[in-house]
Each structure stands twice: as C-alpha cells, then as structure tokens.
Amino acid sequence: MxxxxxxxxxxxxxxxxxxxxxxxxxxxxxxxxxxxxxxxxxxxxxxxxxxxxxxxxxxxxxxxxxxxxxxxxxxxxxxxxxxxxxxxxxxxxxxxxxxxxxxxxxxxxxxRTTRDRRRSRAQRGEDLEYRLRINLEDAAFGAQMKLTVPRSIACDVCRGTGVEPGSQRTRCPDCNGRGEIQYRQQTLLGSFVNIRTCGRCGGTGEIIENPCRRCRGSGRVKVESQLSVKIPPGVDTGSRLRLAGEGNAGLEGGPPGDLYITVEVRPHPIFRRQGDDIYIDLPIKFTQAVLGARVKVPTLYGEEELVIPAGTQSGETFKLAGKGIPHLQGWGKGDQYVTVKVQVPKGVSRKAQELLRQLEDEL
The missing domain is CATH 1.10.287.110 (DnaJ domain)
Structure with a gap:
C-alpha cells in the first residue's frame, strides 16, 4: 500500500x-x-x-x-x-x-431514506394535566373519585382519519407523495441539493381533499369525559397520579396520551399535617393542668383518651403513636402530636377569687 x-x-x-x-x-x-x-x-x-x-x-x-x-x-x-x-x-x-x-x-x-423522511401520520396523543382538590380524610384513607375531564377523543364519524366517509387521502401534488421537496442551492463549492419538509402535506406525502364534516379533518372531537380514579391512602399535596391512556386521543391510529392528576389537600379546621404526622392543639382547663385528668382527643380514627399528668404546663406536647397518616409507600402510619393549651378562666366570681388567693398561699 x-x-x-x-x-x-x-x-x-x-x-x-x-x-x-x-x-x-x-x-x-x-x-x-x-x-x-x-x-x-x-x-x-x-x-x-x-x-x-x-x-x-x-x-x-x-x-x-x-x-x-x-x-x-x-x-x-x-x-x-x-x-x-x-x-x-x-x-x-x-x-x-x-x-x-x-x-x-x-x-x-x-x-434517513425517502420513505423514512416521510412523516408518519400516526402520532401519540397529548398528555393532560388535572388538578384535584380533596379533603384530609380522603388523603388519609383513600377514596374513589369521579372526575369530569375535557379531552379529545377519536371522531366517531371518520374514526379518527379526518377524511369524510366515502373519500380517501390523495397523493400530495407538491411533493408527489415523498413528504419532502428538493431544491438546488448555489454555493462556492458548486450546486447542491437541499431537502425541506413539504409545506402542503406537512411531510406526510398525502392531503385530505374532503375533510370530515364533524371533526373538520382533525380526526378528533372534544368531549367532557366522566372518569373514575382511585386515590390511594397517604397522598399529599403535590402527589401525582397517572391514568394511562386517558389523555387526548392519538392521531391516525397513534396511541392516546396519559392523564396526570395532581393532588391538592384542603386545609382541615382542626388537624395540621406535616409529612405523615398530624398536629392538633387541645384546650384544657386550668384545674386539669394542675390536678391532672383524662381527656378525649379527636383523631382521624375517632376519639382517643389522653392522660394529662398533674402539673402539665401550657404548650407541652404528647404523642399518640400510629394515629397519623398511612405511609404512601410501605406499611405503617405517622403519629399524632397533641399540644395542650391551658385556658385561663375569665370573669371569675368573688368566691372563686378568694379560693384562688387561698390556693396561691398554699402553693
């Protein structure tokens, strides 16, 4: 060589x-x-x-x-x-x-061969986003929800082809069915052939002369779809659920898109959520804080009894294990934390004032 x-x-x-x-x-x-x-x-x-x-x-x-x-x-x-x-x-x-x-x-x-360059008519449908507001109880225990979602489905008249029944697509006269148009460009190195997508057919190589009257050639129509979605226990604000195939219909036989549901949990009048734990403020009487007591505490699972030790100070927090939100991934639950708020009585009678003064001397 x-x-x-x-x-x-x-x-x-x-x-x-x-x-x-x-x-x-x-x-x-x-x-x-x-x-x-x-x-x-x-x-x-x-x-x-x-x-x-x-x-x-x-x-x-x-x-x-x-x-x-x-x-x-x-x-x-x-x-x-x-x-x-x-x-x-x-x-x-x-x-x-x-x-x-x-x-x-x-x-x-x-x-890319000429056949490969020709853009396929089949296209996947668009994904859709839906924001769903639920209450805390549904987030904790799960629920079956009914949704009304605006979306596009395949036209029932032309069956998604966009062509009026009885008609058919024809070869694009501009590109002769190739989906692209070649043109020459003069450069310093000579004349070269360039290729661009056909503007008339959009690269498909075919055109619709008689579009469907119902969908106007798009192959899809807009409807309000009634869907059912299962909310799993443990979801929180920002959780996303995917319903496969429930987005917009595809074009020309393409697969449908997906529906993504973003969860938003409404604020609760009593409970505050942090992660999978629940927090609550519990008002107790002055005498309960001094002498101790057994009190009823609301939880997501019903009332629970909480022992308040004698001498409890306002702002002290107690834990109810396993009374929080179920973990979305895996087993177990969060906890509930109860912060006591000692209530100071107002409008105390003279007799009560005398007794409190005697108590103050004892303390």
Whole structure:
C-alpha cells in the first residue's frame, strides 16, 4: 500500500498553520468536488488529510511516525470526517456533505431514506394535566373519585382519519407523495441539493381533499369525559397520579396520551399535617393542668383518651403513636402530636377569687 503524505496531499509545508491548512482544504475540496467534475476518491483523500492535520492530537501522532501506511493507519469513513464537515458548515455547505456521502456510500446507508423522511401520520396523543382538590380524610384513607375531564377523543364519524366517509387521502401534488421537496442551492463549492419538509402535506406525502364534516379533518372531537380514579391512602399535596391512556386521543391510529392528576389537600379546621404526622392543639382547663385528668382527643380514627399528668404546663406536647397518616409507600402510619393549651378562666366570681388567693398561699 502506498504511503500517504498528508502535507503533500494538501500542498502545505509541515509547519503550516491551521488557517493555512483550512484554506488549502477549501481550495482542493472545491477543485475535486464531484459536482464540478472532480475525482471523488481524490476528494476523499483531501478530506482525510484535513481530518488528521486539523486535529492537534492526530497531527502530532502523524508527525511522529511521518507517514500513514500499513504499519500505522487512521481508519476513516466519510461519516467520521467531523472536522471536514465543520469546515463545510462554516461556509454554509453543510447540506452538501450529505450529497457527497451518497456518492461514496450510496443512499441506502444514510440514516434517513425517502420513505423514512416521510412523516408518519400516526402520532401519540397529548398528555393532560388535572388538578384535584380533596379533603384530609380522603388523603388519609383513600377514596374513589369521579372526575369530569375535557379531552379529545377519536371522531366517531371518520374514526379518527379526518377524511369524510366515502373519500380517501390523495397523493400530495407538491411533493408527489415523498413528504419532502428538493431544491438546488448555489454555493462556492458548486450546486447542491437541499431537502425541506413539504409545506402542503406537512411531510406526510398525502392531503385530505374532503375533510370530515364533524371533526373538520382533525380526526378528533372534544368531549367532557366522566372518569373514575382511585386515590390511594397517604397522598399529599403535590402527589401525582397517572391514568394511562386517558389523555387526548392519538392521531391516525397513534396511541392516546396519559392523564396526570395532581393532588391538592384542603386545609382541615382542626388537624395540621406535616409529612405523615398530624398536629392538633387541645384546650384544657386550668384545674386539669394542675390536678391532672383524662381527656378525649379527636383523631382521624375517632376519639382517643389522653392522660394529662398533674402539673402539665401550657404548650407541652404528647404523642399518640400510629394515629397519623398511612405511609404512601410501605406499611405503617405517622403519629399524632397533641399540644395542650391551658385556658385561663375569665370573669371569675368573688368566691372563686378568694379560693384562688387561698390556693396561691398554699402553693
């Protein structure tokens, strides 16, 4: 195999600057461009030389060994010529690289064939968001809720096709069914073929001449859907529930989107929630705080008895284990914390005042 001298291929000295190397590449690329009657293999050779010499690491490796031969190879595919392609794009020639790619490797190796470029009509439906307000009890124990959700479903007349019954789609006359339109662009390197999506058919390659009268060609109609959703125990404000397939209908046979429900728990008149724990303020009498007592405490599960020790101070907190919110993930429940608030009596009678003064002397 003949050894390659990349400096010689580009016609530059071994101490050439990057600007000199880039300038030489542009000139030779224009000279050997296939559309200008140049040699495709020579063009590839020039691109290979530029790919090595424009990369400081590859150039240093190349300079060390001197030549590229069987004993030291840079394996290239035109698809790997990133720097050469960037040089094209810098001057607005990026689309031309695809044409050159086809000349070397054939259109079958490109990532998008004409058939692939044609946009599929089947599209997934949009996801929907719904905000659901529930009370604390439903959040704690779960509930089955009925929702009315505005959404789009497949048209019952055209069955989602958008075409009036008895009619059919026709080939787009602008792109001849390809879904794209080719046009030529003149550049410094010559004339190149560019591709854009057909504006008339939107890339599908087909148009609707007789749209459905009910959905006006969209394939979908808006309705108010009645849905049932199960609220699991333990949800909190911000929890999101997903109802698969309950979003908007897809287009042209595409799958429907999903419905996402965001939960908002209403404030409770008695209980305060922090995580899975419940907090409550409990007013008690002055005498109960001094002498101690057994009092009834409201919880989400009904009334519970709480022992107030003698001498309890206002603001002290007691725990009722397992009387909080069930854990959404896993077993168990939170706790309930009861903060007592000692009530000081108002409008005390004279007799009561005398007794309190006697009590004050005793204390």
């Amino acid at each position: 003949a050894k390659k001298d990349y400096y010689e291929i580009l016609g530059v000295s071994r101490d050439a600057s990057q600007d000199e190397i880039k300038k030489a590449f542009r000139q030779l690329a224009k000279k050997y461009h296939p559309d200008k009657g140049g040699d495709p293999e020579k063009f590839k050779e020039v691109a290979e030389a530029y790919e090595v010499l424009s990369d400081p690491d590859k150039r240093a490796q190349y300079d060390r060994f001197g030549h590229v031969g069987p004993e030291q190879r840079f394996d290239f595919d035109l698809r790997d010529f990133r720097r050469a392609r960037e040089a094209f794009e810098e001057f607005g020639f990026g689309s031309a690289w695809e044409d050159i790619f086809d000349m070397f490797f054939g259109e079958g190796l490109r990532t």
